[in-house]
Amino acid sequence: MVGMSVITLDDLSVANITTLLNKARYIDTHRREVAHTCDGRVLATLFYEPSTRTRLSFETAMLRLGGQVIGFAGAQLASVTKGESISDTLKTVSNYVDVVAIRHPKEGAALVAAEAASVPVINAGDGGHMHPTQTLADLATLQSRFGRVNDLTIGLCGDLTFGRTVHSLIETLCRFGNVRFILISPKELRTPQYVLNRINATPSCSYEEVSDLTSVIGDLDALYMTRVQKERFFNEDDYLRLRDTYILDEAKLALAKPDMAVLHPLPRVNEIAKDVDNDPRAAYFEQVKNGMLMRMALESSVLGDTLPGFDAFENKEVAA
Amino acid sequence: MVGMSVITLDDLSVANITTLLNKARYIDTHRREVAHTCDGRVLATLFYEPSTRTRLSFETAMLRLGGQVIGFAGAQLASVTKGESISDTLKTVSNYVDVVAIRHPKEGAALVAAEAASVPVINAGDGGHMHPTQTLADLATLQSRFGRVNDLTIGLCGDLTFGRTVHSLIETLCRFGNVRFILISPKELRTPQYVLNRINATPSCSYEEVSDLTSVIGDLDALYMTRVQKERFFNEDDYLRLRDTYILDEAKLALAKPDMAVLHPLPRVNEIAKDVDNDPRAAYFEQVKNGMLMRMALESSVLGDTLPGFDAFENKEVAA
Amino acid sequence: MVGMSVITLDDLSVANITTLLNKARYIDTHRREVAHTCDGRVLATLFYEPSTRTRLSFETAMLRLGGQVIGFAGAQLASVTKGESISDTLKTVSNYVDVVAIRHPKEGAALVAAEAASVPVINAGDGGHMHPTQTLADLATLQSRFGRVNDLTIGLCGDLTFGRTVHSLIETLCRFGNVRFILISPKELRTPQYVLNRINATPSCSYEEVSDLTSVIGDLDALYMTRVQKERFFNEDDYLRLRDTYILDEAKLALAKPDMAVLHPLPRVNEIAKDVDNDPRAAYFEQVKNGMLMRMALESSVLGDTLPGFDAFENKEVAA
Structure with a gap:
């Protein structure tokens, strides 16, 4: 998955998704081991419409891997949209960061972004399209x-x-x-x-x-x-x-x-x-945690940053 | 104080406050020693109304201890409030972070937040209530x-x-x-x-x-x-x-x-x-610094993160 | 340049600018070596009007040097301006951070900021004035x-x-x-x-x-x-x-x-x-990267943080 943009789920094979599921499971029980996986990396969260819970999840994922975050959300974006195309913004931001998460009200915006960017772009929602x-x-x-x-x-x-x-x-x-x-x-x-x-x-x-x-x-x-x-x-x-x-x-x-x-x-x-909420069958707040874990798995995968210890963990699983 | 939420000053005993005062004093003269106290920690600043100076103080406090920050302020919050209760937001954010600072225009909001969260919550002001x-x-x-x-x-x-x-x-x-x-x-x-x-x-x-x-x-x-x-x-x-x-x-x-x-x-x-301002009796900008130091003391205390060297410092003080 | 505020280009001598150009060139090819130059430092981006591209450049520059960032932009600033002078805001923020980048719609605001602050201030644009x-x-x-x-x-x-x-x-x-x-x-x-x-x-x-x-x-x-x-x-x-x-x-x-x-x-x-855009003569997206590199050079210089390996690099250049 190194260098790959993820605009729809079709960008990921079943094997890719299986790897991400395994990585998420590993990360959850090895928080300390993975805490420096993305040291020195920077994520940009370019949110052309606000979606605070999604933004916070992407950002926390990168911070928990040791990386850093820049970006804008909603009201701050005035100067970005002012006469500048998404392509130009992505060409600019590609000079600053290693990976981008983009949210945009228009369908197709994430694809346009991925085509302009020289770093991987992850779709955090664009119009009626999927939100992988x-x-x-x-x-x-x-x-x-x-x-x-x-x-x-x-x-x-x-x-x-x-x-x-x-x-x-x-x-x-x-x-x-x-x-x-x-x-x-x-x-x-x-x-x-x-x-x-x-x-x-x-x-x-x-x-x-x-x-x-x-x-x-x-x-x-x-x-x-x-x-x-x-x-x-x-x-x-x-x-x-x-x-x-x-x-x-x-x-x-x-x-x-x-x-x-x-x-x-x-x-x-x-x-x-x-x-x-207190019923053990309620899994929706767990789902929030799993969203963060999958974003950690995805961000580190498209960056090509190896999770320390994961290979041994996966081999042991396969052997078992 | 480990794991404790601080909604009003009554949540802190006189002994707690005395410890925080000692910690603040220690931090001020041992900035380098404490700079990694909260490595790997994340603070959320959930500001449902803007209060830039308070927000920056909480955030700097966490950064100066080696931790990281996510959050929202004012205009960015649209998507958060859109049909979601404070309880649900706190249950969500508890999956991301280790400690929360919340500011809200309604009295009692910080208490509601603390009851829903599974991590410590610090009141950064709610309505007419105290701002500890x-x-x-x-x-x-x-x-x-x-x-x-x-x-x-x-x-x-x-x-x-x-x-x-x-x-x-x-x-x-x-x-x-x-x-x-x-x-x-x-x-x-x-x-x-x-x-x-x-x-x-x-x-x-x-x-x-x-x-x-x-x-x-x-x-x-x-x-x-x-x-x-x-x-x-x-x-x-x-x-x-x-x-x-x-x-x-x-x-x-x-x-x-x-x-x-x-x-x-x-x-x-x-x-x-x-x-x-230039009179040596003017202490109000010092007060700003002291606010940051006390937030460093409080954040590290509720997280249970030990300030390196503080115990020895405190024992020496008591002996003296 | 240690401790210096940079409000206009006249604040920098030709020798200063030459050093910054050399540093930017060094940083570009030694990203890993300089990644901890500003460990423990905090930059404040005080953007009284939005200018997202400039803000992101200043912020990335500090993050790429190992430092951290706090700040506000556009809509978040309500509480800052509410009855508080630029001087008081800068005296406050000087207690939090090591260096400030300020953007303000009024001419002269950056100079006022620099005079009030006890840390270096870099002008990120004020009214019709220069944007060094x-x-x-x-x-x-x-x-x-x-x-x-x-x-x-x-x-x-x-x-x-x-x-x-x-x-x-x-x-x-x-x-x-x-x-x-x-x-x-x-x-x-x-x-x-x-x-x-x-x-x-x-x-x-x-x-x-x-x-x-x-x-x-x-x-x-x-x-x-x-x-x-x-x-x-x-x-x-x-x-x-x-x-x-x-x-x-x-x-x-x-x-x-x-x-x-x-x-x-x-x-x-x-x-x-x-x-x-695809013509090799197009240098305008390179210019974006160079902007970030020069901000890295400037931020580290006014902070007095030495870029590891730069002195040897510069001596070798001079000898050659």
Whole structure:
């Protein structure tokens, strides 16, 4: 992965993703050993729209590896956009840093950035496109809970039409194969056909579409919750009627397997009740940690910085 | 203090504060020795309202100890507040960092943050509540000027009704005892009764209320100046009549003891004339330095990071 | 240069600038050797108006030397300006950091800052005044392309009336001497008389004023392009007629020497066509790198931090 830009998950092979998952697991238990992996490196976080949680995750990842960070976010960017193209900004910043994380409201901006830059660029979200490190965080959470990202029954619940994190997750899981998807949504917010086609094209994967969470929750290994936004509905009545169906609380959770994992890309509004937070099945704050770990794995990989001790760890794993 | 959150000064015992004062003194003269105390640590500065001077002080403190900083301030926070509770933000950020400094416009926000976080939280100001590290800076300045924080006559001058730094300082000095307070203010801006009660409840402390600075300045060991804001007055005439009485200049300072210390929480507007800055009695920029030193002492203490050489230093002090 | 503030280029002697040029050259080829030159140092970037590219350059420079950075930019500064003078802010910040880079919309602000601060202050732009590190970047680019900053024919093209970077460059080159200036602009945007006087006062320098780029481009060793802003013209017709004359593209570049260097202070709008970027004569992104290198040289010099190995390098150069 050395020198590679990561704009969509297709830039990473299944083997690449597997390596990143292994690296994340290693980093989590070897914080001190990896703390100087990126000594002398500098990351630029170029956030043309604010996304504080994503920015802080990328930045912490680099700091925890011994590197440094420069950048801008939201309101500070006035002087950057003033008459300067993304290409020119990236050609400039390539003189300062070793790797860039970019967030931009326009689709395609991250690709333009990667083409102009002479250093690796990681897409931290551009318009409606994918946000690859969010999906990496989701995969790492399945991996840490189940020791695998396939051979699982995974429920995806809520807004399956507009929630791009679920589309990206489904597509990536199809590359690993052997997943049964339970797609739980009101009829207004069903999964788009192109995503269903992707599942259909994968012999080892299958799906069911249902509208009731409680009827299927008992079958699930993992439940991926998403926000159901009021403005997606045709009228207020439909929204009010349906909303509660897609709120996860301890009552609904009582019907689930004792080791089911609850994921959510965060921030949540009210689709997971507070009382779920202390349930051991709640995995969404772990997911935040996994996001940081995967960003550490990715940043060090595209920089070509070797994690001390990782090779021995991986060989031992393979031998075992 | 390891793992402790500091929301108000009541979270710190007199013994804790004494240790912090000793640590600050040690740090000031052993900058190089302590420069790696917090290697590998990360501080988050979560400033939901801008307070640049406070933020820079917390950040410098961590950097001077070898740690790193992430965070947001003011305009960058849009995406954080967008539908996410303080609790969820703190649960997220707890996955990234080792200690948090939070500033928020709402009273109680820092406590909510501390309860959600799994790492220590330091209150950098929330609404009308206390701002404990400001008072720590004030105490460190008395300590550095007089070698003690009691056995002193301390004048507090200006707006004693709304100035929360003076209330916090009085209450904390009462815990140390043996302080005589001279409360100097126009009648419109007198010290609130609950603060006077606190002094009355401390046998070793006493107070007098006066309206004229010049008549008492000669008695003072320290003079704590505050801003007198125009909008606190019922009418412009009163303001104009009284304002100058509470401006400290070289003429008034000529009446003071040669080793009196002038403190001010800063920023000042015009309540201390520029010509006072070069007077050796001016201690308000020293106070800024002491604020940073006390934040270094506090950050390292709640992290449980030992200052190299401090134990030997402290034992020698006790023996002497 | 230890402890020196740099507000205008006149603060630096020709010998100082020569040392900085040598240091920048050394740093570029000895990145690893200098990576800990400023360990333990902290830079404050106080940007009272946003200027992201300049801020990132100053910050990267300090990080690449092993130091750390605090600061504010644009929207974050509300609390700083609120009733506090630049002097008080600098007296405060002097307690936190070892060196300051300041940007302010008002002329003279950097000088006021330097007078109040107890640490070195570097002007990163104040109002219409000079921006000394931009000119240092320009000089370093000539030095790296030609091995010298004199004995050159230098074209300056575009808006020579309002472009303060060209005035500063001309004045500084006159101090080195032996430069022939070709001043290429529409008659509305000619070089001011005081700059021409500066050239006239330098026996070894000369100038010609022309309005056509193509007729002189073949004579040039270096071509310094600037923006021609629409609002500088009396009417739209003049603007449209003249604009294209001052756009550099591959067709015009075909008339130039094979080793001519194209400089531009950036950001560009459309005065250099994209197709020029891949021409080896394009030096404007190199200029960005040189800006960072000169800031590394300057920051370490005013801090008195010795670049490991530089003295031996310099002695060898002198001997050769």
